[in-house]
Amino acid sequence: SMFEKAEDTLQIVLxxxxxxxxxxxxxxxIYIAQNNYDNALKIIDSIICExxxxxxxxxxxxxxxxxxxxxxxxxxxxxxxxxxxxNFAEGYYYLAMVRFEQKDFEESIECxxxxxxxxxxxASYYGKMGEIYKAKEDYKTALExxxxxxxxxxxxxxxxxxxELAVLTRKNI
Numbered sequence: 001s002m003f004e005k006a007e008d009t010l011q012i013v014l015x016x017x018x019x020x021x022x023x024x025x026x027x028x029x030i031y032i033a034q035n036n037y038d039n040a041l042k043i044i045d046s047i048i049c050e051x052x053x054x055x056x057x058x059x060x061x062x063x064x065x066x067x068x069x070x071x072x073x074x075x076x077x078x079x080x081x082x083x084x085x086x087n088f089a090e091g092y093y094y095l096a097m098v099r100f101e102q103k104d105f106e107e108s109i110e111c112x113x114x115x116x117x118x119x120x121x122x123a124s125y126y127g128k129m130g131e132i133y134k135a136k137e138d139y140k141t142a143l144e145x146x147x148x149x150x151x152x153x154x155x156x157x158x159x160x161x162x163x164e165l166a167v168l169t170r171k172n173i
Contacts, residue, residue: 006030021047021054028060037068055084055091062094066101074098089119096128105136123153130161139168 010027017023024047031040041064047057058081065074075098081091096111112129119125126149133142143165150158 032064037064040064055081059090071098087118089115108132123149143169
């Protein structure tokens with residue numbers, strides 16, 4: 001499949017340039033896409049051992065851990081990324097997702113606000129914020145965030161969410 005070809009290609013590239021942390025992250029991303037989280041996390045941890053300040057490895061570790069439902073580990077990776085750069089939007093995003101999974105909606109919203117503040121053009125952050133507010137049953141606020149996501153990306157996914165939230169908002173007025 002395409003994943004196997006990508007994995008094989010990256011393995012060849014890594015044999016030639018074993019010091020490339022970026023290629024290692026790309027390989028870990030392929031493992032995440034294949035739901036092979038343990039292999040991804042092994043690579044991510046080896047990257048962090050090589051360079052403890054490589055912030056994208058922490059974000060990737062949070063992504064893999066969150067996908068694996070290892071919330072404590074995801075939280076740890078996200079917090080370490082934020083400690084390296086307090087303006088790192090992706091770190092706040094993953095911390096918000098951990099809090100969302102833990103049903104701590106208020107903390108999730110605060111973290112997501114920071115993610116949006118540091119990356120204001122990321123439609124997926126607005127979309128996730130809409131999901132958080134929807135889970136809180138604050139449909140009006142959810143609608144506002146999804147509307148913003150749709151205006152940034154013009155995505156069909158956000159149009160569908162917008163329509164659903166508009167119906168829910170009208171029902172609750």
